[in-house]
Amino acid sequence: MYRGQGQRPVARTRPFFLLAVALTLSGFASFAVVIGLVPLMHARGADATTAAWALGLGGAGQTLGRTLYAALARRTSVTTRTMALITAGAATTALLGLVPGPIPFLVVLAVLAGVVRGNLTLLQATAVADRWGTGQYGRLSALLAAPVTVATSLVPFTGAALAGPLGGYPALFLLLAALSLTAALLSLGTNTPRPSAESV
Numbered sequence: 001m002y003r004g005q006g007q008r009p010v011a012r013t014r015p016f017f018l019l020a021v022a023l024t025l026s027g028f029a030s031f032a033v034v035i036g037l038v039p040l041m042h043a044r045g046a047d048a049t050t051a052a053w054a055l056g057l058g059g060a061g062q063t064l065g066r067t068l069y070a071a072l073a074r075r076t077s078v079t080t081r082t083m084a085l086i087t088a089g090a091a092t093t094a095l096l097g098l099v100p101g102p103i104p105f106l107v108v109l110a111v112l113a114g115v116v117r118g119n120l121t122l123l124q125a126t127a128v129a130d131r132w133g134t135g136q137y138g139r140l141s142a143l144l145a146a147p148v149t150v151a152t153s154l155v156p157f158t159g160a161a162l163a164g165p166l167g168g169y170p171a172l173f174l175l176l177a178a179l180s181l182t183a184a185l186l187s188l189g190t191n192t193p194r195p196s197a198e199s200v
Contacts, residue, residue: 011143018187021186022183024147025182026183028152033096044170062114077191078190082127087184088119089120
């Protein structure tokens with residue numbers, strides 16, 4: 001079994017634990033933005049068709065974002081990249097919660113949020129290999145993905161349940177931005193030595 005710092009199994013190290021928490025919080029917030037975008041746009045005065053277009057264009061933004069990830073990866077360290085992308089997710093989510101309009105600007109924000117989500121998808125996919133090599137990629141990736149999957153499965157219910165007590169979807173988006181910012185701060189503790197040749 002590949003072991004990390006101090007010969008401890010990677011899954012029991014502090015960087016792995018912090019990464020799992022950071023990706024779980026970020027994944028929950030990111031998916032909640034997708035689920036909550038249409039009711040948020042409706043609350044801002046958009047009709048159903050425009051809100052649906054915003055959601056669809058956000059999906060197109062995800063595809064665009066994925067094409068940019070390789071260039072970002074070449075220019076940043078894994079910890080910097082993780083923190084920057086999760087922070088960007090927090091920023092776009094906060095803007096969607098704070099900016100009342102106009103509607104075309106909100107659509108642009110939805111696209112930008114999609115660009116960030118596309119990068120975050122690849123960030124999660126490469127998180128293990130970039131830190132610990134590929135020796136235990138399947139196992140460690142599964143351990144990282146499990147809490148993210150559970151968290152995102154709760155989003156449709158949790159998002160709607162929170163929106164009411166918070167006073168609406170704009171306030172919910174601000175809460176989601178705070179979760180993402182917390183995840184970004186936690187990600188600063190996920191720095192590890194470069195994977196050695198033995199672990200690859």
